[in-house]
Amino acid sequence: MSSPNALPYEATIMVRESCLCLHVQRAARALARCFDEALRPFGLTNGQFSLLMSLNRPVPPPMGPVASLLAMDRTTLTAALKPLERRGLVEIASDSSDRRSRILILTEEGRTLLAEALPTWKRVHEEIEHHLPGDPDALRKGLLALS
Secondary structure, rough: OOOOOOOOOOHHHHHHHOOOOHHHHHHHHHHHHHHHHHHHHHOOOHHHHHHHHHOOOOOOEEEEHHHHHHOOHHHHHHHHHHHHHHOOOEEEEEOEEEEEEEEEEEHHHHHHHHHHHHHHHHHHHHHHHOOOOOOOOHHHHHHHHHO
């Protein structure tokens, strides 16, 4: 027996079919699995690849801007950095201009690994874009507007 306040099943169907959050989450998980699989031979996850790539700059960045770029809080970024630091791909150092701040340095080993992994990332990325309906740039622009 259903209660008079029960939500009709049609509401569930409507949300399932129209919820942007649900569809973006599902797509993000599928993309993450795809890139995780492609980057596995390099010993990287898609998140680690993105983190290392965010450090590939002319000047080592402080933690704040990296956390912001990756939409992470500093605690999550610190946890994500630990395995990369243990592998010698990243160094965390004091900022010479502010000893309380930390800068993130992509090591030579990290740069080499990124250079080795990038062609695989490009190939997988191109394959995914090829299968997308519509303009991938429009999708990126829409997702950027949401973030």
